[in-house]
Amino acid sequence: MRWASGEAIVEQLLAKGHLERVQGAQADGWSWLDRARQALDAARLVAAAAPDSSIILAYDAARQACVALLAQQGPAPNHRRRPLCR
Numbered sequence: 001m002r003w004a005s006g007e008a009i010v011e012q013l014l015a016k017g018h019l020e021r022v023q024g025a026q027a028d029g030w031s032w033l034d035r036a037r038q039a040l041d042a043a044r045l046v047a048a049a050a051p052d053s054s055i056i057l058a059y060d061a062a063r064q065a066c067v068a069l070l071a072q073q074g075p076a077p078n079h080r081r082r083p084l085c086r
Helices: 007-015 029-048 053-075
Strands: 018-023 075-077
Touching: 007 018, 018 029, 029 053
Parallel strands: none
Antiparallel strands: 018 075
């Protein structure tokens, strides 16, 4: 699946090796979505008692949902390279 918006950025990240193309079982994002749901559920559970932890869990849920979307489209983070952010 491809979208015009952001396609050039994804292509640059692929060319620089920050993303890599995956196929088959690796391109199934459902396990990442399950992890995202679990993190979001945990964020809701601890929100009143530990708001800072809740924010971290919600951030993790969003990050995992983004990885799921990338996986479904084919590109995935290249874990052999340094992170995009320093």
